[in-house]
Amino acid sequence: PRTTSDMKTLTEEVERFAKGKKLEIETLKVRENYRKEFIGNVSHELKTPLFTVQGYILTLLDGAIKDKKVRKKYLNRASKGVDRLIYIVKDLDMITKLETGDLDLYIEPFNLVELVEGVFELLEMKSAKKEISLNFDKEYAPIYVDGDKERIQQVVTNLIVNSIKYGKKGGTTEISFEELENSKIILRVNDNGEGIEKEHIPRLFERFFRVDKTGSRREGGSGLGLSIVKHIIEAHNEQIFVDSVYGIGSEFSFTLPKSQEILEEETDASLLN
Numbered sequence: 001p002r003t004t005s006d007m008k009t010l011t012e013e014v015e016r017f018a019k020g021k022k023l024e025i026e027t028l029k030v031r032e033n034y035r036k037e038f039i040g041n042v043s044h045e046l047k048t049p050l051f052t053v054q055g056y057i058l059t060l061l062d063g064a065i066k067d068k069k070v071r072k073k074y075l076n077r078a079s080k081g082v083d084r085l086i087y088i089v090k091d092l093d094m095i096t097k098l099e100t101g102d103l104d105l106y107i108e109p110f111n112l113v114e115l116v117e118g119v120f121e122l123l124e125m126k127s128a129k130k131e132i133s134l135n136f137d138k139e140y141a142p143i144y145v146d147g148d149k150e151r152i153q154q155v156v157t158n159l160i161v162n163s164i165k166y167g168k169k170g171g172t173t174e175i176s177f178e179e180l181e182n183s184k185i186i187l188r189v190n191d192n193g194e195g196i197e198k199e200h201i202p203r204l205f206e207r208f209f210r211v212d213k214t215g216s217r218r219e220g221g222s223g224l225g226l227s228i229v230k231h232i233i234e235a236h237n238e239q240i241f242v243d244s245v246y247g248i249g250s251e252f253s254f255t256l257p258k259s260q261e262i263l264e265e266e267t268d269a270s271l272l273n
């Protein structure tokens with residue numbers, strides 16, 4: 001026969017089981033909402049360029065195709081719309097890989113100064129269009145860090161592209177490096193652009209978050225750039241920071257470890273001296 005204490009244990013077990021199930025259901029609900037929201041955001045982002053492209057094609061089919069000049073203009077615009085779609089899909093692909101942990105990092109030592117120089121070259125045209133000067137002290141000696149070079153290049157590119165997009169005409173983007181006490185290197189991207197109001201700062205790294213949706217779209221933004229940046233830096237177990245004053249400018253910075261190989265070489269050299 002069952003004793004009172006047996007019954008108590010049984011009741012406790014049932015309660016524990018029910019609690020576990022409730023938690024499981026809640027987690028599933030959160031995941032399901034997350035998925036729905038993601039799909040909603042994605043289709044919304046794709047809709048605008050798709051309708052633009054369709055608009056140009058329909059106008060061409062409607063007769064505009066006969067005029068050589070108009071034809072070229074509309075095809076060019078349609079092609080720009082397709083470029084934008086490709087760009088969004090690539091960003092989505094990256095974010096999915098980063099969020100599901102399907103992106104392997106290839107860690108190697110590389111010169112961060114050289115990487116920034118390369119990004120400056122790639123963005124020369126973009127910055128010139130807005131008369132923004134990209135600056136950094138050419139006297140920097142090589143700074144070797146450990147990281148996935150390709151991904152870090154993407155981080156640096158996204159941050160500098162933002163400083164141009166949200167920078168004011170004729171402004172400046174300044175890159176600087178500093179070695180911290182814990183053998184980390186911090187890279188800072190400073191701009192004197194529009195800055196960000198305090199209330200928006202906590203949400204900046206959320207995917208699809210944009211302070212000004214229209215402004216961002218006009219600049220070709222998808223609202224995914226900063227969340228990709230954050231994921232990549234966190235996958236390196238490093239940190240990303242933002243400091244911004246509305247109307248004055250912003251600073252985005254991140255850390256990377258000084259290359260272990262170079263550190264060992266330095267130690268060996270000092271032992272020899």
Ligand code: ADP
Nearest residue numbers: 162163166210211212216221222223224225226
């Ligand atoms: P987007 O594709 O819209 O640029 P991001 O994820 O890169 O998306 O950035 C999110 C939002 O953060 C931007 O829409 C913009 O409002 C704000 N932002 C990012 N970088 C800067 C900056 N350097 N200056 C001012 N605002 C910025």
